[in-house]
Amino acid sequence: MGIAKKFTLVTAAAAALSLTALAQAEDQFISIGTGGVTGVYFPVGGHICGMINRDRSKHGIRCSAESTGGSVANINTIRAGEMDFGIAQSDTQADAYNGTGPFKGKPYKGLRSVFSLHPEPIQILVRADAKINTLDDLVGKRVNIANPGSGSRMNADLIMKEKGWDKSTFRITAELRNSEQAQALCDGKFDATFWSAGLPNASTQEATSTCDVKILAIDGDFAADFIQKYPAYSKVTIPGGMFMGNEKDIMSVGPLGTLVTSDKVSDEVVYQLTKAVFSNFNRFRRLHPALNNLKAEDMATTSLVAPLHPGAVRYYKERKWIK
Secondary structure: HHHHHHHHHHHHHHHHHHHHHHHHHHOOEEEEOOOOOOOOOHHHHHHEEEEEEEEOOHHHHEEEEEOOOOOOHHHHHHOOOOEEEEEEEEHHHHHHHHOOOHHHHOOOOOOEEEEEEEEOEOEEEEHHHHHOHHHHHHHHHHEEOOOOOOOOHHHHHHHHHHHOOOHOOOOOEEEOOOHHHHHHOOOOOEEEEEEOOOOOOOOHHHHHHHHOOEEEOOOOOHHHHHHOOOOEEEEEEEOOEOOOOEEEEEEEEEOOOEEEOOOOOOOOHHHHHHHHHOOOOHHHHOHHHHHHHOOOOHOOOOOOOEEEEEHHHHHHHHHHOOO
């Protein structure tokens, strides 16, 4: 091989390496806030990041999912510019955009929707020996109302409000994170815990398989009135047999999980994330049981109070899901 040809090959190889190094140096890092590691948000956020990262060589976006305190915490972190995306309950999204609930007087008009996810029924887990058969039986008991900043806590506060309760209603009030609740419940530290998550989820599975735990139904007139007053919620059935010791269908209410972002995140980043999920939608649905029944077009339009981000709109128009 001639010297000139060798030089050309070496130069080309060096240029290729330089371009690769440059591309790696210019990778854009994005983050998705999820929830506790025993809930559904954490694995779902990880799956979304995995789908983006598969095509990182094409778009230069690298994604990481972070365990957080949940819905309220995720939106507050996005608002502070410390995170790009977050998973939040549809009711939390509505409160943040409108300045109600935990965001009272502080509407976040820069919040943007990307797509909705799975239903998240409120699961009130009760010890079988606590003699709790209805919501009213919680009065005077030891109850975990979940950690401040979580969607579970928002749900607990809302049910307490509608029942005319406050912390003094219970003999003891705990504020544990979801990752702590199952063990504490089975250790007898409290009688019941408020918990909202997709189905199935590790925390409810842990509690029901470790000790004798029942899931309390939320139904009847209370559920009907609740849904009418709070349209971000809907009726959800927890299938019988999904969790040990709970063999019959259990009626509850709950919001949907939603993926949200900020109007400050670029259109291209949101477009690439949205495309990554829906271009591989069948695979995405198989990644977690909570996602099995999702319908792509519904995810683009359902329970999204905050305006759609332009990057998501671009993709949905390409698919003709919206006009």
